[in-house]
Amino acid sequence: MRPSVTPQPVRYLYFHPVRVLICPDKFAGTLTASQVAAAVAEGWHETAPRDETVLRPLSDGGPGFVDVLGSALGGRRLPVDTVDPLGRPTRGEVLLVDDAEPTRGGRQNAKITAYVESAQACGLHLLSKAERDVNAATSYGLGLLLAAAVESGAGEVVVGLGGSAVNDAGAGMLAALGAAPVDVSGYALPYGGAPLITATGLAAEPRLRRVRLVAATDVDNPLVGLHGASNVYGPQKGATREDVLRLDAALDHFAGVLEQAFGVPDLRTLPGGGAAGGIGAALLALGGRVVSGIGLVTGLIGLEEQLDAADLVITGEGSFDHQSLRGKVVAGIAHGARDRGLPCVVIAGRNETGYREAAAAGVTETYALIEHFGSEERALAEPARGLREVAARLAGQWSR
Incomplete structure (x- = not known):
């Protein structure tokens, strides 16, 4: 006789x-932040279609600042005719966002905040390598964008700084606002940073209608000195060693002009003054305040809540190097993931950061498209494909 067997319940996992x-x-020169995020999500779902991917493309104040905030906040985009760093016509836009504030009587007061991206007019990506002339490049186009934001009725203008081709301490921007730097004879100076060595004052008060100014920047460099705008960022904009010395002296002199004109002390050494070729210093002179670009963006799009709910974070940029860990997107995301005990993976075009340095910032793993393809040429030619393939491989490792 067979022993009775008690049926066991089926257990499902x-x-x-x-x-x-x-x-x-963004991957500068190839893909926008939105395109990068979409490619990573597509690759992940090729391996793990049931997983949930939440896309939050970011900017630290440089190229893509207005696009990222416009996608997250809505608002109205105001087209603006402006000029590039060489004075050639180009198009930009101002993002206008209405923030309703409750009053005692229960009514709503409309407050307009304008978001402006300096790279739309001053961006290095607007010039070919042969066109880069850091001595003469101007921020005049940013001044036109800022003027349009003021005329729109905005009470506060947030200026995203980063990725610029200029090194003129905002002199061109001031000229577009009616406050051109002048020489001892009262003549307006030519555009660019080099002529500022002869500046003695400003032509008039800038036309700003008492708007509040905020500089959203990815760097904390001062205006001048060894860590200033000219020394650190001038060479990548085409400056020779002689150019760097000339521009640093010119910006140091112009800082004194701005201090006298606006009564702001220590302008040469204030953190963030060296952002975007010294535009940060001009905004500080105008009474503006400097905030972290990545901190501002993550706060506006609610990224903290998304980090709280995530199991894994993937971030990245075109070049993951020593600058990436100084206030840029990757640093901000990695720190937030580390504080929550989340794994954080970086996918970059190239990786020039050491393992220990990256790990200390909160980065778990790093992947580079150049290593994936085996050549820089293919990484630049097919970045979206590389992102999809790396993400598909990542999903095989991290998905349940």
Whole structure:
């Protein structure tokens, strides 16, 4: 006689989908932050279609600042005719966002905040390598964008700084606002940073209608000195060693002109003054305040809540190097992931950061498209494909 067997209940294993937060910066010269995020999500779903991917493309104030905020906040985009660093016509836009504030009587007061991206008029990407002339490049186009924001009725203007081709301490921007730097004879100076060595004052008060100014920047460099705008960022804009010395002296002199005109002391050494070729210093002279670009963007789009709900974070940028860990997108995201005990993976075009340095910032793993393809040429030619393939491989490792 067979022994009776008690049927055992069937046990099913349920695997919860992984929630992946994808929040990259742009890959400069190839893909926008939105395109990077989309490619990573597509590659992930090729391997793990049931997982949830949350896309939050980011900017630290440089190229893509207005696009990222416009996608997250809505608002109205105001087209503006402006000029590039060489004075050639180009198009930009101002993002206008209405913020309703409750009053005692229950009514709503409309407050307009304008978001302006300096790179739309001053961006290095607007020039070919042969066109880069850091001595003469001007921020005049940014002044036109800022003037349009003021005329729109905005009470506060947030200026994203980064990725610029200029080194004129905002002199061109001031000229567009009616406050051109002048020489001892009262004549307006030519555009660019080099002529500022002869500046003695400003032609008039800038036309700003008492708007509040905010500089959203990815760097904390001062205006002048060894860590200033000319020394650190001048060479990547085409400056020779002689140019750097000339421009640093010119900006040091012009800082004194701005201090006298606006009564702001220590303008040469204030953190963030060296942002975007010294535009940060001009905004500080105008009474503006400097904030972290990545901190501002993550706060506006609610990224903290998304980090709280994530299982894995993927971020990245075109070049992951020593500058990436100084206030840029990757640093901000990695720190937020580290504080929550979340794994953080960086996908970059190239990786020039050491393992220990990256790990200390909160980065778990790093992947580079150049290593994936085996050549820089293919990485630049097919970045979206590389992102999809790397993300598909990542999903095989991290998905449940």
